[in-house]
Amino acid sequence: MTDVQARPGTSGDAEQVDHVVIRFAGDSGDGMQLTGERFTTASAVFGNDLATLPDFPAEIRAPTGTIFGVSAFQVQIADHDITNPGDAPSVLVCMNPAALASELHRLEPGGTVIVNSDEFDERNLTKAGYTENPLENDSLAGYKVILVPMTSLTKESVKESGVKPRDAERSKNFFALGLVTWMYTRPLDATLTWIKERFGKNEMVMNANIMAFKAGHAYGETTELAGNRYSIKPAPQTAGVYTSINGNTALAWGLVAAGQLAKLPVFLGSYPITPASDILHELSKHKSFGIRTLQAEDEIAGIGTALGAAFGGQLAVTTTSGPGVALKSETMSLAISLELPLVIVDIQRGGPSTGLPTKTEAADLMMAMYGRHGEAPLPIVASFSPSQCFDAAIEACRIALKYRTPVILLSDGYLANGSEPWLIPDVSTLPDISTTFATEPNHVNETTGEPEHWPYVRDPETLARSWALPGTPGLMHRIGGIEKEDGSGNISYTPENHSHMVDTRAAKVAGIAKDIPEVAVTGDAADADLLVLGWGSTWGAIVTAVDRQRAKGRKVAQAHLTHLNPFPANLGEVLRRYPKVLVPEMNTGHLAKLVRAEFLVDARTVSKVRGVPFTAAEVEAAIEAELERKL
Amino acid sequence: MTDVQARPGTSGDAEQVDHVVIRFAGDSGDGMQLTGERFTTASAVFGNDLATLPDFPAEIRAPTGTIFGVSAFQVQIADHDITNPGDAPSVLVCMNPAALASELHRLEPGGTVIVNSDEFDERNLTKAGYTENPLENDSLAGYKVILVPMTSLTKESVKESGVKPRDAERSKNFFALGLVTWMYTRPLDATLTWIKERFGKNEMVMNANIMAFKAGHAYGETTELAGNRYSIKPAPQTAGVYTSINGNTALAWGLVAAGQLAKLPVFLGSYPITPASDILHELSKHKSFGIRTLQAEDEIAGIGTALGAAFGGQLAVTTTSGPGVALKSETMSLAISLELPLVIVDIQRGGPSTGLPTKTEAADLMMAMYGRHGEAPLPIVASFSPSQCFDAAIEACRIALKYRTPVILLSDGYLANGSEPWLIPDVSTLPDISTTFATEPNHVNETTGEPEHWPYVRDPETLARSWALPGTPGLMHRIGGIEKEDGSGNISYTPENHSHMVDTRAAKVAGIAKDIPEVAVTGDAADADLLVLGWGSTWGAIVTAVDRQRAKGRKVAQAHLTHLNPFPANLGEVLRRYPKVLVPEMNTGHLAKLVRAEFLVDARTVSKVRGVPFTAAEVEAAIEAELERKL
Amino acid sequence: MTDVQVPLTSRKDWQSDQEVRWCPGCGDYSILTAVQLLMPDLGVNRENTVFVSGIGCAARFPYYMNTYGMHSIHGRAPAIATGLAVARPDLDVWVVGGDGDLLSIGGNHLIHALRRNVNLTILMFNNQIYGLTKGQFSPTSALGKVTKSSPMGSLDAPFNPLAVALGAGATFVARTHDMDRPHMQEMMRRAHAHKGAAFVEIFQNCNVFNDGQFETLTTRANRDDMLIPLEHGQPVRFGKEKEKGVIISSDGAAHIVNVADVGEDAILIHDEARPEPGLAFMLAHLASSVNEPTPVGVFRAVETTEYADANAKQLAAAQERSGAGDLSALLHSLPTWEV
């Protein structure tokens, strides 16, 4: 069902700003994710560029009012191309004391904090760890504070809907949404339509939410907030149809698309794990595409079932996060030995061990490269923005099918849950990634003289092996994880063959470098003093930081990798071109280690392992420091 | 039970040589491993230095007479210090045509091949793939061939023992052993004593073996072999009591010793896998040391049970090979997070996947370093010779206990099964590796004012955390794999704490560098043109190669690492001292990658991934090539 | 387990200082309360008690007990607890986990712990859903269950957890539910007293993702007619007036009958100590869904060799035979020679 609508004009009575970063924070039960998403969609539909950062607690539902129950959603909206959800928010919406306690430190100096003052009673203050009411001492000095008794106003406004008083205050997030919608001159229609669709089944609740939303809007209009209205013009965007999409949905759709483009049924074998489960959920909805999803008993069975399906000729995928990748590593090693296509999706999260399951991190790169016994190389693709997960998924599938190899696709919790506007591609422009199966014998048995199929006969160009599907007459063959003779695939323990096979498997993966784009350098490509090299979700922060630094007159270039193994063919040459190379990573320096070892360049790490993404300011600071470092 | 005996004098009527490399080869059922081991022991007892290389097929018992059923055992014995089983054998004993077919190519030009001519009938020749009898054409020209009808001579000689004719020929390996014992003037007593002990329960078989052994010896004495007798003087050795030991036994004994030295019961949780199973077998024999061995349902349970025992205060160990390490990685990550001592022993074998289970390889180093999700560093120790596995095991346990950390101990199939003489240490000289457990609360609860135990209070020096055992009154606490607050150990999701904990865990491991010896440089330490850097079982071949190169006048230095993480504190400085660094590895260049990334030195790999160890000649060739390479 | 005199404790002593973080209304709270209230009665020390768990909502349990505890990784608690219990037979080791933790990813460790008969008290909170990961079907969810990962209904036939345990050779198997504290406590008390691996399935309500799953059985109004209490040596009867009962026919099938129809004497007498697990297994299959009368209580309780005990005996026997290990002697145990 589509819902295309023309972009409305902007409102006249508001101060025009070029961007704003808003953070909604409240109790887990307060519906802050919903509020944030609705505001995002309204802004997207309006035509702004934007990027979001949901930030929710690990608990399913922590006790109300506690700090660890705080759920937040940050969004940046702008009239220009942006790539990240912003550093410090300029507006913070706090639904209760715990939200204020946990989030205030993020607000930029002089920023606006909108507080639901009704909730600042003794009980809630204590739960949030306050011994004094922060609204009554000077702890908020330095910020612009807007106190709104949202709970009582909401209750009041929804009276006529007929919902029970107990339930009435549930609509207070829509009150807040209405208020912020007014403040930023967002159109109301999209949200109203959405409320009707979403809550249509329960008319009372639907009406309550509509009333609260309108009341919030009206509150802005009619109160002293008059001086606080802003408008942000639509961003100049390529013409086309857009949708707002998060990384996991984009990734799942990329897999659906890959199946169509490969003309193969998709098979997902998976075990639920945060933050990857949503891909399983999404794919399980699309059975009409012939997609099979099997929720396996564990991660090993997740990849095992996928590998079985791959043997059967399907586009096989397994999705997980770090702990699951660790568990799957033995089977990945088998897939490498079998040389069967298989995509392993790792939505990275904070580690080690259970770590920070709901927080983001990018510390699985080294495991992706080396986390298997023996010489077991495989290609690695990484996505760098929510919507780009769509392309990354297709690319991972393309490589897997073409080279008959497992491929690791890296995303992370930030990309998974963050969203941005996406220009929906015309499906006819998507690449054909179909492959061919063997239909005829490719060998004559030396002793019997009978035609037969040798599974390890290779394409001389790609080194991909011949792939014959069970069910094909005359091509019966056996494959296995013991070292095998190249060509015949029969078990072989000879030193020569083992050495040859180790080299061949490595050469096959290395050869993919010929089949991927060279890495592009942006910014001061010709004469930069420093190159910022990145991969994964750091992209947004890096782009902004480099832009700002260049605006400040510094000579900085930027390159971002989507292929981590093999590297683009020109990477060594690119790195050697610049006196300094800086690598911001949400780990302790994985990519830096890889390029140092490979190219012997003194790439320096800016490390951030805090469960939260880089801000552009942090990258900027690192660039400045590195530029100043004496060589 | 000890069996000390004085070293007998050497025989006078034989040509004196300084070393010999003998390879025994026959069918799996022919008892070649036993023959080789007995010859080795006799030589060890005699006082030679030696090193062995068993080489057996992957099949349990392949069909008789086939090439893939050939089992071989190579031993080098010398009158001087040697470190490896030799490159090309100078003597090859072949019990059947398949052995000749599969092993002849290894023999050095002009070497001696002793053949059991009885077995060269049409059936056996066909099974071995011969279309002509190699004893009857000129395919053995260029070798010294000694044809002995061993089967019939054995049958003849054991007649009086009373064994059934069918069983009589089973003793033919003892005939061969007797013959070679004569050729190399080995004393008879040790072997005779051993036969009596081993076969004492079955007198008939015992007698048959004794008769065959003596007959073989007499055959040498009385036949035309007279011109083929050699003697090898005992090697000058440190005074003391020696035993001949293989790597797996030494490693198992090292674990037994570690338990004694730590004053803790050893707990082994393990799942059988080649080539690690023998450690489980050995440890399960030593229950009188209070050692518990639990054969778990899989590798994950192997490490899981060990981790449980570690929590309970035992010296916990899990043993496995590559595929098992892959499976254990998620639990290793938990152990890192829990900061509990645990030793993970990886007896490396050929990979990827099932690979070459009975062959050696050293391609798990990168997995040991990086094969876990998130930032999960742990110390890595590697053994470099069979007997040194004893020390390496103690060192791994020492680090684990002192720093409360899982430690990976790397050995490989070559070390595991290879043996060498070992000067048995005086147990009173072994290090004290005992640790202390918390007995008192280390904190006062802020709210209750009660004393309590905080599990993550650290020793400021080692950063090791306080370790309180269940059963200790008043110190109850909970630990887990979710990120925890340093100190209290309570769950913490804050960015600051996570960052701090990631840094702290890394600093703890890095800090071990202060507690391990600096790496020593041997050879032309002061002025070498090239440093050969090694780790693991390449040691033997490297030492010999460097010695030979230096003897040829080349300036070469050598350094060998037993600690792979952290590196010895002086490693960077050492590497930068030499114009060239060469790293021979039984992988595609793992250590080279690590030092390149860490120190930005252009360390070059000599890679051999063939399931068999380096020969000294191969290392020599690589040294020469690298020395010639223009910089 | 210990000779030390056990000091009197109260519930408070068994509560840790950590805030409990389950959803308000979750059945896990009542199980926690049952355990914390029971512990002072068991005659055990806090310091000798260890709770080991995997990952899941249920698996948060150890944090709330003022004992030793480990919140490990998903599925591995039975293995970790096995190592601990074997290494330290002086401890009381409890395992807590959800249906996903113990039957999905941890299924193999569970069945092996049960067959080895390691001295563990295993509490499985069965809410027939993955709670912590927000609502996918679990290996105990009914066929056709619609969840986030099964929008058209689950295709996976569920496990009968008691049958899995009995099939693995479990020596103690019981079932209870989160709405009946005394019954829960009785099952826990029995499980704890059992020397060997004890498996207790607890029907637990996940009011967020699977609310009311066990209502047909566990509400006060339904219990009499829908729960069949098993008591050793007693006829298997239920209903408000105990008017219904279970019989076994000669074709080896169990049937629910009106006692009046068959006569009191025909009713099966429950025998939890039967050496073969066949009877317990049959009772475990009496109900095929929550809509049929379902037995609760101790299905099987058979004393046999406990693993850690047998292990300790081997160690003692080895020491008896050859004395405490002598390291120097070991190092000289292969042929040696002197230089």
Add this chain to the structure above:
Amino acid sequence: MTDVQVPLTSRKDWQSDQEVRWCPGCGDYSILTAVQLLMPDLGVNRENTVFVSGIGCAARFPYYMNTYGMHSIHGRAPAIATGLAVARPDLDVWVVGGDGDLLSIGGNHLIHALRRNVNLTILMFNNQIYGLTKGQFSPTSALGKVTKSSPMGSLDAPFNPLAVALGAGATFVARTHDMDRPHMQEMMRRAHAHKGAAFVEIFQNCNVFNDGQFETLTTRANRDDMLIPLEHGQPVRFGKEKEKGVIISSDGAAHIVNVADVGEDAILIHDEARPEPGLAFMLAHLASSVNEPTPVGVFRAVETTEYADANAKQLAAAQERSGAGDLSALLHSLPTWEV
């Protein structure tokens, strides 16, 4: 499975060109022969037949069959085969493995494959030992078994493989042994014909590490008295003169009796199709060691929904409902706007 006419084949057609590499005398040979001789009779094509195995001696099996095959990794065959069978319901997927492969490391995948009732024919070669790794005790080795890893005797109570399978909800469970080719073939034929997961335990002699383990049961001289053949609808009787039989008493226990003592009519009539697995489970526990009369044959064979089939139906229903997937429509399915 296929409509294609199946060409006549002979044993030779099903033999691959790989040399068989088991120890001379190993029971695996007779199983291989039984399978290769049976295949031409099953009315299936080689190209539609796939053998999937893990690692172990038994797991070498696929190499010797001229079909499609995968020799995977230790323990994972049931999972891999599940994926294949679900993705490709047109194939005949067989799983072969040892007692270690399928019950130790692979235990979880096995029980989950069984409960899902995926269309697999699973042959477990039970030699009560780890053969390939040269002789450690396995999860089916008897208590007290002395092996390389249990020099003082194993402490692990063994699994009863059929009980594990039944506990997991297996819909087809049978047992046979390597000394009786016709019986093996009959069990394999039945297992293959079963729509769903079929589990066949085959007693297999490992003459190198556990020789003669099943001799008490399987030699011609012992069979009559020691093997109890189960036949659907027939009284459960055995002995040279069928003089012994099995009855179920009203306390729910199975007993071996002299038929003469109880009368023919009292003897249990075997019912492999009984919906509840209780009877099969009881029979699986009739013998507690190889020294007691042991039932062989089909214990349970119940037709119910097969997983891949149900899965295919959901896909078809989804397509029926919303048409074949339209990628462009999917990409526009969230709120969109035009610029």
